[in-house]
Amino acid sequence: MVNHPMPEPKKWTARGISALKGEEKIAAITCYDYAAARFVDAAGIPLILVGDSLGMTVLGHKNTLAVTVDNMIHHTAAVVRGTERALVVGDMPFMSYQPGIDLTLVNAGRFLKEAGADAIKVEGGADRAELVAAVVGSGIPVMGHVGLTPQSIKDLGGFKVQGRSPEEAETLVNDAKALEQAGVFAIVLEAIPAGLARRITDSVAVPTIGIGAGPDCDGQILVINDLLGTYDAFTPKFVKQYAQLGEEMKRAFGEYIQDVQDGSFPGPEHCYE
Numbered sequence: 001m002v003n004h005p006m007p008e009p010k011k012w013t014a015r016g017i018s019a020l021k022g023e024e025k026i027a028a029i030t031c032y033d034y035a036a037a038r039f040v041d042a043a044g045i046p047l048i049l050v051g052d053s054l055g056m057t058v059l060g061h062k063n064t065l066a067v068t069v070d071n072m073i074h075h076t077a078a079v080v081r082g083t084e085r086a087l088v089v090g091d092m093p094f095m096s097y098q099p100g101i102d103l104t105l106v107n108a109g110r111f112l113k114e115a116g117a118d119a120i121k122v123e124g125g126a127d128r129a130e131l132v133a134a135v136v137g138s139g140i141p142v143m144g145h146v147g148l149t150p151q152s153i154k155d156l157g158g159f160k161v162q163g164r165s166p167e168e169a170e171t172l173v174n175d176a177k178a179l180e181q182a183g184v185f186a187i188v189l190e191a192i193p194a195g196l197a198r199r200i201t202d203s204v205a206v207p208t209i210g211i212g213a214g215p216d217c218d219g220q221i222l223v224i225n226d227l228l229g230t231y232d233a234f235t236p237k238f239v240k241q242y243a244q245l246g247e248e249m250k251r252a253f254g255e256y257i258q259d260v261q262d263g264s265f266p267g268p269e270h271c272y273e
């Protein structure tokens, strides 16, 4: 169990996460199902993102573009059922908010009403500020996401580090400030140089949660399959594997095949009288 400097809240809120800036680093993770959510929650991780990365890690797509609101609601509801204390953030998928504010409000509302999520996340910077303000104004906490925004890969030309030129860096700092003004409770910084992430972190009063953005963000987030070693289609440079569960699964399946074939499973202890 993680020891938090403040009395541990019964259930994390978006405001509680915001208040961690400058107090303690935030360890966040993605999660997509009930069984894993129970372990994540029991470990004391305060923020779970049900990311649209599930399109790749769970559904086997090459990118996140095919993910639907129904996919997200289905998985977010499962994570909520497995969670008692972590804040659960549902990721708004491609084309669930880009067409306009009215559709955004309907879809954001579905995450809270149908899935029981605590907050939503949208990708984009200053261009999303009005939309974010409308969602926050309707009582739904919003997490921002700037830098590499995977829903724009067709425009960005692939999964590429962002903010390397002075102009791009300036735009990203202004994007983060615009999101803060619009009322987000935290901002994901994805795949940007560490120095720029530090500059953005120092420029806003809400926590920055980095993924491929260096050590000076207010928190870090990893995709659960990357952390556990269960997604081998692609491993970005910024990933640290804390376990090799994919290898462990292969070993267990091999042992099971062996046991079935040689008749040692099921044994007497697995049989009814």
Ligand code: KIV
Binding pocket: 030, 049, 050, 051, 052, 053, 054, 091, 145, 188, 190, 211, 221, 223
């Ligand atoms: O979908 C996702 O998993 C994300 C994280 C990479 C932040 O957006």
